[in-house]
Amino acid sequence: MSDIPAPEKANETAGEDFIRAAIRxxxxxxxxxxxxxxxxxxxxxxxxxxxAKAIALNFSVAAEFGGRCHLRFDDTNPxxxxxEYIDGIKADLTWLGFDWGTHLYHTSDYFEQLYSWAVHLxxxxxxxxxxxSAEEIRARRGTLTAPGTDSPFRDRTAAxxxxxxxxxxxxxxxxxxxxxxxxIDMTSGNINLRDPVLYRILHAHHPRTEDKWCLYxxxxxxxxxxxxxxxxxxxxxxxxxxxHRPLYDWLLEHLPVPANPRQYEFSRLNITYTVLSKxxxxxxxxxxxxAGWDDPRMPTLVGLRRRGVPAAAILxxxxxxxxxxTEGVVEVxxxxxxxxxxxxxxAPRLMGVLRPLKIVIENYPEGESELLDAANHxxxxxxxxxxxxxxxxxxxxxxxxxxxxxxxxxxxxPGREVRLRYAYFVTCTEVIKNExxxxxxxxxxxxxxxxxxxxxxxxxxxxxxxxxxxxxxxDAELRLYDRLFDQPNPAKVEEGQNWLDSLNAASLETxxxxxxxxxxxxxxxxxxxxxxxxxxxxxxPDSAAGKPVFNRIISLRDSWAKAAxxx
RNA sequence: UGGGGCGUAGCCAAGUGGUAAGGCAACGGGUUUUGAUCCCGUCAUGCGCAGGUUCGAUCCCUGCCGCCCCAGCCA
Numbered sequence: 001m002s003d004i005p006a007p008e009k010a011n012e013t014a015g016e017d018f019i020r021a022a023i024r025x026x027x028x029x030x031x032x033x034x035x036x037x038x039x040x041x042x043x044x045x046x047x048x049x050x051x052a053k054a055i056a057l058n059f060s061v062a063a064e065f066g067g068r069c070h071l072r073f074d075d076t077n078p079x080x081x082x083x084e085y086i087d088g089i090k091a092d093l094t095w096l097g098f099d100w101g102t103h104l105y106h107t108s109d110y111f112e113q114l115y116s117w118a119v120h121l122x123x124x125x126x127x128x129x130x131x132x133s134a135e136e137i138r139a140r141r142g143t144l145t146a147p148g149t150d151s152p153f154r155d156r157t158a159a160x161x162x163x164x165x166x167x168x169x170x171x172x173x174x175x176x177x178x179x180x181x182x183x184i185d186m187t188s189g190n191i192n193l194r195d196p197v198l199y200r201i202l203h204a205h206h207p208r209t210e211d212k213w214c215l216y217x218x219x220x221x222x223x224x225x226x227x228x229x230x231x232x233x234x235x236x237x238x239x240x241x242x243x244h245r246p247l248y249d250w251l252l253e254h255l256p257v258p259a260n261p262r263q264y265e266f267s268r269l270n271i272t273y274t275v276l277s278k279x280x281x282x283x284x285x286x287x288x289x290x291a292g293w294d295d296p297r298m299p300t301l302v303g304l305r306r307r308g309v310p311a312a313a314i315l316x317x318x319x320x321x322x323x324x325x326t327e328g329v330v331e332v333x334x335x336x337x338x339x340x341x342x343x344x345x346x347a348p349r350l351m352g353v354l355r356p357l358k359i360v361i362e363n364y365p366e367g368e369s370e371l372l373d374a375a376n377h378x379x380x381x382x383x384x385x386x387x388x389x390x391x392x393x394x395x396x397x398x399x400x401x402x403x404x405x406x407x408x409x410x411x412x413x414p415g416r417e418v419r420l421r422y423a424y425f426v427t428c429t430e431v432i433k434n435e436x437x438x439x440x441x442x443x444x445x446x447x448x449x450x451x452x453x454x455x456x457x458x459x460x461x462x463x464x465x466x467x468x469x470x471x472x473x474x475d476a477e478l479r480l481y482d483r484l485f486d487q488p489n490p491a492k493v494e495e496g497q498n499w500l501d502s503l504n505a506a507s508l509e510t511x512x513x514x515x516x517x518x519x520x521x522x523x524x525x526x527x528x529x530x531x532x533x534x535x536x537x538x539x540x541p542d543s544a545a546g547k548p549v550f551n552r553i554i555s556l557r558d559s560w561a562k563a564a565x566x567x
Numbered sequence: 568u569g570g571g572g573c574g575u576a577g578c579c580a581a582g583u584g585g586u587a588a589g590g591c592a593a594c595g596g597g598u599u600u601u602g603a604u605c606c607c608g609u610c611a612u613g614c615g616c617a618g619g620u621u622c623g624a625u626c627c628c629u630g631c632c633g634c635c636c637c638a639g640c641c642a
Contacts, residue, residue, distance in 0.1 A: 452600085
């Protein structure tokens with residue numbers, strides 16, 4: 001017996017979500033022997049953090065109940081899908097830490113089976129070929145309150161339907177000439193049951209089946225049956241598919257499928273100040289409003305990864321959300337908290353000055369320098385320490401000096417003494433300005449007795465500043481990111497407004513004159529570090545030899561900035 | 568106005584006939600060679616509204632109100 005307490009889990013005291021409860025019940029009642037879930041992305045773009053919720057749910061639930069989770073590319077629309085996205089999606093899942101093992105599938109693997117099931121439906125009198133145009137079908141569908149009317153082709157004989165359907169496959173007709181429809185009920189209150197289209201003619205090259213087909217099943221006809229083929233037990237999807245569930249069930253009931261999957265719908269993730277829709281994200285990319293799907297401001301998984309947000313932060317953020325059916329918008333602050341929380345324990349602490357202000361230590365010998373010991377992580381001794389060069393000329397942060405400071409400003413100002421981290425106490429003795437009256441340099445004196453940062457006489461100082469030796473500094477470009485939109489819910493636009501109007505013009509600020517301590521010269525790409533008192537950064541792939549570029553993953557919380565703003 | 572869902576604090580939410588968990592945010596305080604981290608504390612007499620049943624209702628019943636999804640040969 002151990003008296004070590006069990007590790008804490010997020011929502012430890014929270015109840016089980018409705019999906020896990022349903023699975024537990026199915027297992028207990030013997031309705032399913034082994035849980036099988038699936039993540040079914042359409043390869044028509046890159047995944048975003050909203051998808052991470054679905055991914056984590058499907059894979060975690062399978063793992064928790066000893067089942068498995070498949071990765072299935074829902075590639076039923078060759079007009080929109082590309083191999084690039086298939087590869088990208090796999091890389092994203094791997095990065096998040098999920099493994100589909102040997103269970104990689106494509107809906108296109110089932111095209112032949114799906115086709116024969118369509119034939120089965122036709123033979124049973126449950127489907128028919130319709131010659132109506134898309135416009136005519138729409139006109140006869142009825143409205144939300146008025147029933148639809150039957151197609152004049154609804155009562156074709158099975159033989160005629162079979163003939164037409166095989167000729168559709170054979171390529172005899174043009175795109176849109178005919179479709180296969182389920183024969184259900186044109187008066188149903190559920191519009192999805194008003195003889196939904198099942199197959200359409202699409203003369204297009206498919207990334208996998210290439211030119212074998214010109215007839216493609218749509219989502220409704222493909223999804224449930226693919227689930228059945230794979231013996232998926234719990235098919236988890238988002239709320240907008242709720243009204244499709246009756247059709248999902250109808251098809252499974254009318255087809256000789258090998259299994260009976262059940263669909264469950266949960267609410268998708270929304271986050272303030274961004275958009276979580278592939279369509280809108282694509283608009284940002286195509287419109288040149290961002291640098292690409294992997295722009296560090298994008299909520300895509302590739303964007304977050306390039307930004308430097310650890311997968312663990314995304315997973316933790318999602319774990320704190322719960323799975324349900326209520327729609328809401330999570331404040332981006334929750335993601336930011338998870339990001340800092342993931343970075344804080346491990347990111348090495350280093351010094352980098354974003355906006356340099358030169359200071360000269362007048363009583364420090366000219367031309368000399370020394371190495372000072374600095375902890376790599378003050379809270380973690382195992383992280384060790386490093387040597388940082390100190391000299392007569394240094395850079396400190398412009399924000400750390402005020403010539404005429406307000407009462408609660410503790411940092412450097414004329415006549416005031418502060419500590420330079422791991423170095424010495426310094427006192428500002430003179431302010432040098434240019435012709436415009438801007439402060440361009442500070443003259444200071446230091447107290448040699450305070451080496452390392454402590455005064456032997458016990459005197460205290462109210463601030464500790466980060467700094468970099470001018471003679472040893474590494475020049476770097478820093479990219480500071482802010483939220484992509486000014487509005488909390490950019491996708492919800494007012495009448496006559498364009499959602500792009502709420503793009504934040506200041507979402508990217510590039511700093512070209514940053515000065516970093518020399519050990520940052522060989523920082524590894526993508527590995528997060530903390531610039532003390534500033535934030536977490538990582539090297540961007542745009543870096544070149546001798547010309548490092550850092551992304552700011554996220555700033556540190558800044559209660560001084562908050563207080564200063566309040567006044 | 569047809570069908571399907573959803574309403575608990577600023578946000579995400581647990582709970583369920585017995586008197587409202589937790590996280591984020593906010594605010595106050597302590598520690599601090601990062602104004603960071605960490606630690607402590609405050610934050611719903613009330614669970615969309617109105618009735619009803621009950622000793623007792625966020626939970627059961629009735630009626631309202633609000634929000635979301637569906638009229639692609641997209642997924």
